[in-house]
Amino acid sequence: MKLDVLYFAWLRERIGLPRETVETEAATVADLVAELRGREERYALAFSDMAAVRVAVDQDLSDLEASLSGVREIAFFPPMTGG
Amino acid sequence: MKLDVLYFAWLRERIGLPRETVETEAATVADLVAELRGREERYALAFSDMAAVRVAVDQDLSDLEASLSGVREIAFFPPMTGG
C-alpha cells in the first residue's frame, strides 16, 4: 500500500524532508518505523529514541501499536510545545 | 465618644438612613448593636438576625467582638454580592 508519511520539527530536520510517499506492507506503526530505520542512517537517527516521538494516524494522535490498515497518512513529530 | 455609623443595602433601607453620628460608651460592636436595638423598632428589625449582618470597623471587615476603642467609623451591611 501507499502511505503519506509526514515529519515535523526536529524529525523533519533530521530526515531532511517534510513528507514522502512510502510503499510498504507494514501492519503497524511500529513495523513502519522499523522499516524506515533500516533504510538509511538519517532515519535510524531520527527514530533512535521513540520515547521522544509522537505519532498521528490520519490526523489523530495515536501510538506505535496502531494498525495501518486503511490508513492514508502517518505523521511523526516530537512532543508538542504549543500554547 | 462619637462614632460614624454607616448602613448599606437592606440595612440602610430598614433603618431609613445611610449614616448617622452616634454618641455612645459601648465597648464593643456587640454592645453598640444592643444599644441601637433598644432605640427604636426599625433598629430592632434591622438587627434581628445578626447571622445576616456583616460589620466593618474603620473600613476593615471585622466582627461583633471587636473593640470600639479609638474607632471612628462602623459600617453594617449584609453579606456581599459583588463580582
Added chain:
Amino acid sequence: MAVRVQAGDFDLGAEVAGLCAGRVDIGAVVTFTGLVRDLDGRLMGFELEHYPAMTERALAGIEAEAQARWPLQASLIVHRYGALAPGDRIMMVATVSAHRADAFEAATFLMDYLKSRAPFWKKETTPGGSAWVDARETDAAALARWSKGS
C-alpha cells in the same frame, strides 16, 4: 498592580494591552469578566451599591494577598457600581505571570475573595419589583477552600 472602582464601562482588550505594554517577560494573562445575566428573561437590571471609603481598600488588600501567594508580574481589578442592565459588564480581573498555572490560580482566588469580601451589594429589578440579591453559599465555600492547610 491596580484597582479601579468606577461607574463607567471598561475595555477588556485595552486593559490587558496596558498591563503588557513594553514588557517581554510575560508568558500568561488570565482574565475574568463578570456580566449581568438574565437567566429567565425577567431581569430589567440592577443597582450595584458599594461602600466607597472601603471598596478600593478592600480590593487592594485582596490583590496584595494574591501577590503574596503567587509570583504575579501585574494584576488589575476593575469593578463598576451604579445602574447596570442585562448584558452589561460588571467587573474584571486580570492576572499576569510567567506561567499559566499561577495566572489561573491567582485569578480564581481574586474572584473568590472579591465575591465574599468586597463591599458591593446588588439590588435586582424585575416586573415584580426590586429585591436585594442573596449571597450564595457556594461563594462562601469557594472562599473557604483557600484557607485550608496546603
Added chain:
Amino acid sequence: MAVRVQAGDFDLGAEVAGLCAGRVDIGAVVTFTGLVRDLDGRLMGFELEHYPAMTERALAGIEAEAQARWPLQASLIVHRYGALAPGDRIMMVATVSAHRADAFEAATFLMDYLKSRAPFWKKETTPGGSAWVDARETDAAALARWSKGS
C-alpha cells in the same frame, strides 16, 4: 464554539465582545492569552511550526471535550503559527458560562490539553543559534490530572 489557526495577530477585546454580542444569559467569561516571553534577555524570537491538516481538527476535538464536561455557552481557541517576536501574542482561549467556576475550570482544561495535544512546535532563536523547545514535564502532569477519577 470556534477554532481559528492563523499567522496574524488577534484582538482579545474584540474576540470576547464577539462571543457575548446580543446575549444576556452570560455571567462569566474567562480568557487566557499566551505571549512570547524572554526571561533572560537572549530570545530573538521563535518560529511556530504546525501540522495544518491536523491542527484545527485537534483543537476542535479539545474544545468538544471541554463542552462535554462543563456547561459552556460559547468557547473560542485562536492559535497563531509562523514567526513571532518577544512580547507577541501566541494564542488565546475564551470560555463563556453562566457561572464562574465552570468558565475557570474549562479554560484551564483547554490550556492543559492544548499544550500537550495540539500539533505545534516552537523553535527558538537566540544569539547562540536556533533550537527546538523541549516539552515540559509539568505540562504532561497538568494534562494527567484531568483523567483522574473524580
